[in-house]
Amino acid sequence: MERTSRAVVITAPGVAELAQVTVTAPDPGEVTVRAEFSGVSTGTDRWTAQGRFDWGTARFPLVPGYQKVGFVVDAGEGAEDWVGRAVFVASAHDFGDAAAQSGGHAEYSNHRLEHVYALRQAQGSEPGRRFFDPRLSLGISIQVGYNAAHRIQPARVRRVAVIGDGIIGLSAALTAVGLGYQVAVVGRHEDRLAIATGAGGIAIDSASARQDVRAFTPEAIIDTIQSAESFAIVIDSLPRDYGQVVYSGFTPGMPDAWASMTVLQQHSITAHFQSGWTRERLTRVLDAIERDEPGFSRIPTAEVEVDQAGAFFTDLIGGVPVPPASVINWRSER
Secondary structure, eight states: OOEEEEEEEEEETTEEEEEEEEEOOOOTTEEEEEEEEEEOOTTHHHHHHHTOOOSSOOOSSEEEOOOEEEEEEEEOTTOGGGTTOEEEEOSOOOOSSSEEEBOOSBSEEEEEGGGEEEOOTTTTSOTTSOOOOGGGGGHHHHHHHHHHHHHSOOTTOOEEEEEOOSHHHHHHHHHHHHTTOEEEEEESOHHHHHHHHHTTOEEEEGGGHHHHHHHHOOSEEEESSOSHHHHHHHHHHSOTTTOEEEEESOOTTOTTTTOOHHHHHHTTOEEEEEOOOOHHHHHHHHHHHHHTTTOGGGSOOEEEEGGGHHHHHHHHHHTOOOOTTEEEETTTTO
16 A cells, blocks of 8 residues: 655755655565664765765655664565564665655665565564664664674784774674674774773774774774775784785775775785675674674664654764764654
């Protein structure tokens, strides 16, 4: 059935509002999902809303967001068995009057089954109960950090430095600690760095990062910032011939500025690149979140009430600091 839905709508670059969009009846092989929580990527969602996400062409008006959890409430032909199930979903189908890029920040949305992941949590529970761990709605953000830590080839690596204390950096640090590495996290937020130290890591203030990371003598670095400054840390700190760097995430508008392949080659540093997801990797990470391995519950979520979602995105677009693990609570007005 066709329905209307509340959604965060970017009407033009830099302009956000909470508005109504049209959700068409699901096509064959699609399901309609009613959101419980949608996870905010404070980097990608900001750049999408600003019109700066250049991995594709933005079509305004658009609904941003690529990760959420909820219940299947309708299904097209061939997907009927999914109705009633608790799911995580990624990219959505376009709305009747707005593009989906990738359409997650909407109360209702349609998704092809290739973007639907069944959750163990509370399968069979009454839909009215609050049972989802909100962190599940940040599954893709968390899996970028999780997979960055797993990209490191462990031979000759004992110490790992993580540059950045956002959700990707913290997820990478917790995962690296769980893998048995000595970990240092570079950041400028005391509360976030405390998460790393609470898990057994070391905190390094961004103001002294170049000197302190070099003193830590890492064999591998996970760079979630991807800037000229972080590249200087990589070159200053990693050993020649067997050092490793994992570039993790997306940086807009700077295709060449934050790293030189020539310099990396001169130092014989192995570079890994992590950005998207595969079904197998995301399934593994959602399972890890549900099991609280390796301690992702240490990362506190900040819930945004749905009636404040438009104002929240206005702040995000404008550069106002927001918590790194923010989620929109779509149940808050039901």
